[in-house]
Amino acid sequence: MLCDYLVQILTARVYDVAQETPLEYSSNLSARLNNKLLLKREDMQSVFSFKLRGAYNKMVELPPEILAQGVIAASAGNHAQGVALGASYLGTTAIIVMPVTTPQVKVDAVKARGGQVILHGDTYDDACAYARQLEAEKGLTFIHPFDDPLVIAGQGTIGMEILRQYQQPIHAIFVAIGGGGLISGIAAYVKRLRPEIKIIGVEPVDADAMNQSLKAGKRVRLSQVGLFADGVAVREVGEETFYLCQEYVDEIILVNTDDTCAAIKDVFEDTRSILEPAGALAIAGAKAYVEREKIEGETLLAVACGANMNFDRLRFVAERAELGERREAIFAVAIPEGAGSLRKFCECLGRRNLTEFNYRIADQKEAHIFVGVQIQNRADAAKMVQTFENCGFPTLDLTDDELTKMHLRHMVGGHSPLAENEQLYRFEFPERPGALMQFFGSMSHNWNISLFHYRNNGSDYGRIVLGMQVPPDDMEKWQAFLDTLDYPYWNENNNPAYKLFLA
Known part of the structure; x- marks a missing residue:
């Protein structure tokens, strides 16, 4: 399998549409970390992401008669752009099924490259299931975003470029993980030629499907995933990518939203470029690794893998970056x-x-x-x-404290003698038209809202903190209501910040 991947990566046909991206020295971050940090600038591709490599390599290898019938893909955005661009270059049609939570900048980019966009479901998995249905109905070829050897080989050309561009010792390469295609391709190549280099995956704490799978020794399907880093919001990793990560990935580091926002700011200060959350994960992971290991004087490399950021999310990023730093x-x-x-x-x-x-x-x-x-x-x-x-x-x-960071800092000073029998809960739900009204419509009209705060952060989950006056006799009904929800909630009645400022 390894020799196959080495050959497939060396012969991958990606450069019809992709460019060899630069490996840049991050001066400010290097000085702060006391290590040499290099950024592989995949955000500089024409679609602002590495995804066109794997998508095109898969499509260009299809028999002409199959390619002519058209292709279909499911994607949160970056893979979609790669498929749309490749289809346009190869003279075929592309249908892209995208979650309704996809940032508008990615939807518009797919349409601009000739792709037909269908919005369906709240997550990648929802979109993928529908794309598979359309694949059968319309006789199209499905271009998988990560679990395909040709896609993996296309992404692996990044590893090939890294070793060609930097031939001195490298302590570790940090790579974001969603479904695992990017890190699988890089690891399969790098470990064959430079096995001493550590390959370290980076996942969000609320979307760590690969981390949980490797620990369990089998693929684990997450019941839900956080959508802040929408480019890696995958509930289940691929079969092939799981196998490759078992073989070649040294470890996985988990980072939170604040860490990711801080990394976006770090890269901006060094390059004046703005990465999307998934694109900044590797940088956040490198920082966390240095803090944990207390290393100095080593060469670290992070793949800046995407820059399709919605502008209206920058307020949230700026707010949380200070905490992350x-x-x-x-x-x-x-x-x-x-x-x-x-x-x-x-x-x-x-x-x-x-x-x-x-x-x-x-x-x-x-x-x-x-x-x-x-x-x-x-x-x-x-x-x-x-x-x-x-x-x-x-x-x-x-x-x-997440309740404080998301809500209470905007609401302090809200003690009220009228808020009897108040129950305080946090909720998250996929941000989509009508979601807030659907939330309200599911409640009993016999309960009175005594506190409410809502934050909308672009394509992230909508976040609510709710104070509801529920009489003691109605607590069973209240719990029954909570049990009917399809999204997560947290009981915050014992939160110390709530008791100080709002209860």
Whole structure:
């Protein structure tokens, strides 16, 4: 199998449509990490992603009579553009089934390259099932985004270019994983010629199908996946890619949304280019690896694999990047309610830069302050907690609390004596037209909403925090309502930030 892949990668026909992308030195990140970090700039392809390599290599190998009947694909966007471009170049037609959560920039790009777009389902898997149905009905050829040897070989040409472009020692290559086609192709080539180089996959914590599969020793299908990094939002990895990752991938690192947003900012500061979340995963993984291993002076390489970013998501990215860079901490601080207390707190802060400061009287004895502060690192945040405590101010570090980051920082100061029997829950659902009204329509009209906050972040999940006044006798009905939902929810009634600022 290995020799087959080596030959297939060396003979892959990708350069009719793809270019050999540069391997660029990331000066700012290298200085911060005390290691040499190189970026493989696949975001500079004509479709702003590596995906056209594998898609075209598969299509160009089809018999002419099969190719003439047309092709079909399912994709969250980047593979779709590669298929559309390849079909146009080869003179055939392409139907692309995309999830309704796909960023509009990717939908428009597919249409601009001549692809016929059908929006169906909330995830890649939904879109894939429908594409397979149309494949049979219309007699088309399905171009798989990752689980096909020719697609894998096309992506593997990136590994071939890396070893040709940089012949000095490399400690590790970091690669984002969705279905596994990209890392499989790179690993199959690199491990054959340079087995000492570590191949490290990077997945989001809420879409880690390959990580869970490798741990289980078999393919694991996730019940749901987070959609922030929509390009890797895959519930189940491929059979072939799973086999190759078992053989050649050294480890997988998981990163969260904040880490990914910070990596997007890092690459922008070095290159003035804006990667999409999936495109920045490898950089986030490299940073996490350096922090964990405490290595210095090594050469690390990260594949910047895509840049199809919706502009309206940048606000969210900028907001969360500071947290991901460990440059902002969020605290809830209790101070005595009395003259001079606020001044004493400010003196305790010293010359720290504030990013946020919210204050509202809570009762006659104690006030709670919600404050964001610029920090150098997470250790610095811990020192700040100790400083506040030494000044006599009980402090709660909320930096890693998702409810705080998504909602409460926009809502603090909302105590209400009227909110009797309040139940506080967080919900996520795929962002699509009518989703919010569908959510409301499923509730009982006998319950009163006492608190509500909703955030829409482009193609990410819609996020809601809901306070509902549910009488004790109705708790069984409330739980029955929750059990009917098709999307995840979290009980936040015991969240300490909620108790301080809203309960």
